[in-house]
Amino acid sequence: MHASFGRSSVQPGAAEEMDALVQSAGGAVIARLFQHRHAPDPSSFVGSGKVVEIKAAAEANGITTIVFDSDLGPGQASRLEEATGCKVIDRTELILTIFALHARTAEALLQIELAQLRYALPRLTGMWHHLSRLGGGIGTRGPGETQLEVDRRKARQRIKLLETRIDEVEERRVLRSSARRGAFQVALTGYTNTGKSSLLNALCGSGVHAEDKLFATLDAVTRRLHSDGAGQIVLSDTVGFIDRLPEELIASFRSTLGVVRDADLLILVGDLSNPWRERQMQLVRSTLDDIGAGSIPRILVWNKSDLADPATPMEGIVTSALTGCGLAGLAEAVIKARNDSLSRFELLVEGDDGLLQNWLYENCAISSRTVAEGAQTISGGCMHGLDRLRARLAESTVAWQLHPLSDTNGNPEWTKAQETR
Numbered sequence: 001m002h003a004s005f006g007r008s009s010v011q012p013g014a015a016e017e018m019d020a021l022v023q024s025a026g027g028a029v030i031a032r033l034f035q036h037r038h039a040p041d042p043s044s045f046v047g048s049g050k051v052v053e054i055k056a057a058a059e060a061n062g063i064t065t066i067v068f069d070s071d072l073g074p075g076q077a078s079r080l081e082e083a084t085g086c087k088v089i090d091r092t093e094l095i096l097t098i099f100a101l102h103a104r105t106a107e108a109l110l111q112i113e114l115a116q117l118r119y120a121l122p123r124l125t126g127m128w129h130h131l132s133r134l135g136g137g138i139g140t141r142g143p144g145e146t147q148l149e150v151d152r153r154k155a156r157q158r159i160k161l162l163e164t165r166i167d168e169v170e171e172r173r174v175l176r177s178s179a180r181r182g183a184f185q186v187a188l189t190g191y192t193n194t195g196k197s198s199l200l201n202a203l204c205g206s207g208v209h210a211e212d213k214l215f216a217t218l219d220a221v222t223r224r225l226h227s228d229g230a231g232q233i234v235l236s237d238t239v240g241f242i243d244r245l246p247e248e249l250i251a252s253f254r255s256t257l258g259v260v261r262d263a264d265l266l267i268l269v270g271d272l273s274n275p276w277r278e279r280q281m282q283l284v285r286s287t288l289d290d291i292g293a294g295s296i297p298r299i300l301v302w303n304k305s306d307l308a309d310p311a312t313p314m315e316g317i318v319t320s321a322l323t324g325c326g327l328a329g330l331a332e333a334v335i336k337a338r339n340d341s342l343s344r345f346e347l348l349v350e351g352d353d354g355l356l357q358n359w360l361y362e363n364c365a366i367s368s369r370t371v372a373e374g375a376q377t378i379s380g381g382c383m384h385g386l387d388r389l390r391a392r393l394a395e396s397t398v399a400w401q402l403h404p405l406s407d408t409n410g411n412p413e414w415t416k417a418q419e420t421r
């Protein structure tokens with residue numbers, strides 16, 4: 001059921017997207033109904049005439065569930081259920097259902113349960129108000145009244161517990177993330193079903209689940225992107241975005257979305273074959289602003305080029321995770337972005353410290369290493385400044401000289417007095 005109000009109309013592509021959402025939740029779309037009104041009806045949302053039409057369409061087609069591509073107010077859904085004899089689900093509830101169906105890891109399960117409870121809490125009132133009317137006359141305390149209080153209390157207690165558990169998960173994620181501070185962290189982000197997981201698989205040779213369903217991915221999966229031994233670049237796949245992403249989800253998936261917020265670079269993936277790709281990309285940009293990731297450098301990628309008209313004019317990198325087209329260019333662009341953000345140094349090491357060498361290759365991008373008369377000269381760069389390198393050098397037993405270079409484009413320019421030991 002698609003409703004629009006006032007001067008607005010149903011967005012192009014919204015009906016097709018709703019069909020895909022229903023299919024992702026395991027349902028099949030039998031009929032689409034549209035309604036335009038000056039404003040939502042406070043009681044039935046679509047107005048009593050439309051309710052009669054919905055009921056008739058449901059009866060004629062054996063429909064058991066009606067999905068509204070809008071959010072219904074507390075009470076409206078139960079009144080619509082009563083009037084139509086069908087189960088009524090609003091957009092947020094549908095998206096939460098898909099998330100609940102696709103959640104696999106402990107973290108995703110905690111986050112989705114929290115989102116569902118936050119969604120249900122204000123709606124318990126409407127549900128129990130409806131039941132309590134059965135309990136007695138005006139002013140009497142219906143049986144639902146006390147049950148409502150109990151349910152609300154239980155829901156709030158559970159919300160508190162879930163929030164604590166998610167905080168713990170978030171703390172562990174931040175720890176893992178800081179352990180990777182030497183690495184360049186890249187996050188694949190974008191509208192749902194654009195091919196983010198497929199790109200991760202194609203770029204990193206990993207076996208992440210990819211499927212033609214909305215919200216196939218709910219967890220951030222991180223893999224190493226190989227880059228010729230030039231330090232580490234890690235690539236994370238994460239949950240996709242959608243138009244009107246429920247705020248309960250944004251709030252509850254804080255920990256998963258943290259991977260996007262903490263990234264050094266975002267790969268914004270759009271679907272080149274989708275006629276509404278520009279609008280989708282705009283929604284992704286504004287969601288990134290909303291979650292605090294608006295200022296992270298980004299690369300724009302248009303995927304599924306094999307399905308698109310070759311004449312489609314596009315700014316950005318054009319790829320196909322399926323055929324491999326454009327992937328080398330994307331990997332190059334990521335490596336270039338990483339190289340541009342390095343703090344460069346030249347290091348002279350006298351003597352042999354194998355552990356230090358291993359550390360340098362694991363944690364820095366090493367561009368050259370020469371050995372002469374027992375001393376090594378190593379040129380390279382570090383992510384996020386040279387402090388970690390300094391701390392590691394302080395632990396080394398051999399003599400060294402560190403020359404920080406200011407020009408990140410590789411023109412050696414001594415800026416500081418050399419640091420030595």
Ligand SMILES: Nc1nc2c(ncn2[C@@H]2O[C@H](COP(=O)(O)OP(=O)(O)OP(=O)(O)O)[C@@H](O)[C@H]2O)c(=O)[nH]1
Pocket residue numbers: 191192193194195196197198199209210211212213214215216217218238239240241303304305306307319320321322323
């Ligand atoms: N033809 C074609 N299909 C692709 C391409 N990339 C991905 N797909 C398909 O598109 C569907 C969605 O791909 P995913 O990689 O799961 O997309 P996603 O962005 O991770 O989706 P969510 O995790 O659900 O947000 C799958 O059926 C993929 O096989 C591509 O370049 N060309």
Ligand SMILES: [Mg+2]
Pocket residue numbers: 196197198209210216217237238
């Ligand atoms: Mg995915």
